[in-house]
Amino acid sequence: MPEKVSRRSFLKRALGFLSAAFGINAGGYYYARDIEPRLLEITNYKISDNTIPQAFHNKKIIQFSDTHLGFHYDLKQLEELIKKINKLKPDIVFFTGDLMDEPNKYKESNKIAPLLQKIKAPLGRFAIYGNHDHGGYGSDIYKSIMEEAGFILLLNENRKIEISGSSIQIIGIDDAMLGRPDIKLASENMDESLYKILLSHAPDLADGASAFNINLQLSGHSHGGQIKLPFFGALVKPPHAERYHEGFYEIGSQSPLTLYVNRGLGTTRMPFRFLSKPELTVFTLQSNSKK
Template sequence: MPEKVSRRSFLKRALGFFAAVFGISAGGYYYARDIEPRLLEITKYKISDNAIPKAFHNKKIIQFSDTHLGFHYDLKQLEKLIEKINSLKPDIVFFTGDLMDEPNKYKEANQIAPLLKRIQAPLGRFAIYGNHDHGGYGSDIFKSIMEESEFILLLNENRKIEFSGSSIQIIGIDDAMLGRPDIKLASRSLDDSSYNILLSHAPDLADEASAFNINLQLSGHSHGGQIKLPFMGALVKPPHAERYYEGFYEIGGQSPLTLYVNRGLGTTRLPFRFLSKPELTVFTLQSNSEN
């Protein structure tokens, strides 16, 4: 039911977008369809926290999300993306869901894993399910690709990343639309003194996650609104990305959870991006700790 509602809402807003774009010029339509979707923006941020161990100071994390392969995002673009990721020399890589737009219809699925396997991240590569990874009977297809790619696929569970006698913890939960996310289960046995990073495709689950000992949540799903218009803002906010849809948010009280919502790389439903460029995010950890 939520998926039907989102499609209806998307189409209604898209019609408004078309009217606005055609009211401006055919050039705006061309830009949104053929130019902006290929304008990769690399955003770089420093993440400081007392819980980050000194051993992880200046360690680099790259997040990529929402490729939607098969819907105006192809393997050549993925290959170029991987080259860019490796050129940035990450220590850790996170993929936060929606690899293929329709997994059971994507005929080149067997070519994805050899490309993803090229990603170099000495401290680990991790992935979670998005709604499109479950859709189209895709759950097992996505799992198989990630395992062949040697990504660690987290499904309501956590893992430690250890380096030089210290560690941080990565929590991964299932998708909110088509999966069964369980933050409580995923957070079981977490070390309260550790620096804890949650991967959740759906950003709005941050409200629930803020009740747990989680320092940073990384999400996708929203595409940053995918289509934004001046004075109107984001036109497309799918379910579970209606409250938080782009960039940083602080959620909670005394020790707030930091949420970052990545705009993703591909498109879905309609092949447009407007004022919402595809994004690759680089986070550099900064330790304020004496440990």
């Protein structure tokens, strides 16, 4: 779907919601604009699997996503986030896309890498492209920032993380809206016996990824709907996050892929969140293996 259509749809539906739910209530407007977007929720989950090696038992992964710096999210918030991440002492950190809202218009891009460099993760820091990382002629800007920050930027490729002779596989694919995701290329030369984590900004690509023996997919993009209605759910589901937009899903019948969709940290198009708090996700790996 063209970005222009998506933007118009987002604005129309979001404005309709705000008008219906809040009317002229300044308190409701203030909450959705200035309070909930800053109510960071740290969610904790255990991930168990027979293919997770004993060497990775209790290793901690942190996922953060969709900061959209420059639109209702600033460097001070990023700095506070990084302090929270380091306090949690992750072993691995994943960023699943959309660093800046408009990369070529963001005036403080030179200040981002020095902040991201402060993230401590002894087993590695990995990132992928989101649609906003490509948008605004941002592909090279984003690549430069993440590499300067010491992140491994995965573009339709995979890497191993090793501990004491045991490994897990990390796969990263390009964005679905403005990039060229290629799960087949990204999966080349993988060890099929290893536990595999796929990073895909777009959650709906999980349907195709489920055919590649992926154990866990981590995604963002949806902002959890950004604005939700009780008993109705997500009001706005962007392209490639229409099927899966928040939390856990099991995809496939045999050896199903587990998908987790992070709600992200910033906002886009409109500076509101309602019933969709910004999220930092902590996953603790649990090995069921005797190896």
